[in-house]
Amino acid sequence: MMRATRVAMFAGTGLLFALPGLLPAGLLNASIQALIAALFACAYGLLAGRAGMLSFGHAAYFGVGVFATVHAMNAFNGAGLLPTPLMPLVGAVTGLAVGIVAGWFATQRSGTAFAMITLALAELLHSLAPRLPGWFGGEAGVSAMRMPAWGLTFGSSVEVYYLTLVWVLASLALLYFLDRTPMGRLTLALRENPQRLRFLGYEVHGLGVSAFAISSMFSGVAGSLQALNNEAANYAVFDASVSAAVVLNSYIGGVGSFLGPALGAAVMTFFGYAVSDATRSWLLYQGVLFVLVMMFMPSGLTGMVASAAALLRRHGTAPVLPAAALAVAAAGLLGTATVFLVEILQRLFSQDYRALAAIAAAPPPIDLFGLRWLPGAPSTWVSLLSLVGAGALLAVVARRRWQQVQG
C-alpha cells in the first residue's frame, strides 16, 4: 500500500472516531445510517464489482439480518441471545446461511437471468413477510430493546455510533483482506472469464456461491446494525426500493474500487438527510444524479477523483483548475435551474396550491430560494431561462477549456 493511501486511511479512521464530538445529534444519527449504508454497499460491491454479478434483490439479505437480530434481541424474554455488542454475529450467520441457499440457485445463471432470480427471491420474501406475522410482525413490525452489556448502557446515540463504527470498520477490513486472498483474486477471475476458470481446475459454481454468500453475510451484519440502531424491524426493509438504493449507492460511488460503494452510500445518505427535509422531490433528484453519474462518469465518484488526480499530475494545476472551476460553475447554474423548475412545478401541481389558487383571485406567489415567485409573471420564467442560458454558455466554454487542456 502506498504511503499516501495509508496516511489517508488513518486520517479517515481518526476522523470517524472523532465525529461524535464534532456533530450535533441529528447529524450523528445520519452518520450511523451512513456507516450502515456504507457497509451494505461494500458488501454489495463485492458481488457486483468484484464478482461481476448484478443482484437486484440485495434487500433480502440485509432484511434477514435485521429480523434475525430483532428476534435475537428479544430472545429469553428480552435478555438477548448474545450481549448487545456481539449481536451483529446473528446477522452474519443468518445472512451467510440465507446467502448460501439463495446463491446456490441464483448463481446457476449469469447476467440478466441472475439479476432476475435475485429480484424474484427478494420479491418472494417481500410478499411472504406480511403473511407471516409471527416472524415479521405484520404491518406493525417487531420491536426490541438494546440491553446494557460490558458496562455500557447503549442508551445514547454516541454509544450506538461507536458500536456501529467498530463493526463497520472490522467488516471493511475483512472484506479488504478477502480481496487479497486466493479466493478474492479468483472472484475477479470469475468475473473476467468463468469458462476459462473451469479449465484451470476451479469449480465456478462453488466460487460464485461463495462470493454471493460472503456478500450476503456482510449485508446481514449491516442489517443487524440497523436493527440495533432502530430497535425495531418492519417488513418494509424487504422493499425493492432498498435493493435499488444499494445498487444506486454502489454505482454512484464506483464499484470498480474497494471504497467506492462506501463513499457513494455515505454521500447519498447525507444527501437524503439534507434534501429530504427540504423537498418532497428528493427521490427525483437522487434518480437524476444517478443518471448523470452513469452517463458522464460511469466509473463513479471514485473514478472521477482518480481521473482528476491523473489530469492534475499530467498537466499541473495551472491549466486544470480554471477549467474545473468553469465546469463546476456551469454544473451549479444548470443544477439550480433544474431545482428551480422542479420545485415550481411540484408546488404548482400540489393539492395545497391548487386549493389556494381556487379561492384566490390570481395565482398566489410561491416561496423559493427566499424569494416570492408569481407563476403568471414573465420575470419568473425569464429568471429560469437566463439560468439555463448562462449555465449552457458556461458549459460550452468549460468544454472548450477541457479540450485545450487535454490538447
Next chain:
Amino acid sequence: MSGPVLELRGLRKSFGTTEVIRGVDLELRAGERHALIGPNGAGKSTLFHLISGLLSPTAGEVVFDGRRIEGREPHQINRLGLARSFQITNVFPRLTVFENLRCSVLWSLGYKYSFWHNLNKLADAEERAEDVLRRIGLRRRRNTPAGLLTYAEQRALELGITIAGGANVILLDEPTSGMSRSETANAVALIREVTQGKTLVMVEHDMSVVFGLADVVSVVVYGEVIASGPPAEIRANAKVKEAYLGQHADAA
C-alpha cells in the same frame, strides 16, 4: 515411452441427428507430441471438447491414466492433470499478465479458494507464476492487463495459463492460428520448450508447424480418424493425400 496416457475408444458425438464424431479410436503415449490435422469442420475441436469435458460424448470412452473421464466436469478433468488451450484467445482480460498466471497456479499448489492466506505472501505461487512468465517471454508485460497485449502475446499468455498448473497432458487448439511467419516460428519454439517432458496434443492447420513439431500425426476427416502415424508416413499416405493434403501439398 510407456503405455497410452490418453485413449479414445469408439468415441461418438451427435448434435441432434447430425453425427459429427463417428467412432474415433486413438492412443496417445506418454511424452509424445501428437498433431490432429484435417479439413475445417472435420471434428478436431469437437474431439478436444469431448476430451476436456466441455462436451459429453454420445457413446464411447475417454480413458486418461487408466481412468474413464468422459462426461466429467472440466475442472475435474483438469485436476487429473489434463489442461487445454482455446482456439479463440481465452484469458482474463482485465487482470494483469502476472495475475492471469497466478490465478492459474493456485489450485495445483493447494491454495484452492483459500480466504485465509494473504496472496502476496504466497512465495511459491509467485515463484511459479514468475517462472512461467519468464518462459513465455512476457516479463516486460508483467503488469499489463491481458486485454491490452498484442495478439501474439495473448496467444503466448494463453499457452502460459494452460501449462502453469503443471498438467502432464496439454491440449492446444490451433496455437499458431492468425500469426505471422516469424511469430509462428517463435510460437513453435515456445511450445517445444514448455511442453518438454509432457504429452502434447494439438490441432493445427499450419503444415510447417505440424511436421516440425509432431512425432505422430492423425488425420481427422468427417468425424473419423482415417490415418495415424509418423509425419513421413502420413505425408506418403495415399488416402490422406486424396482426402486432405492434396489441397495443401503446394503450400506445405
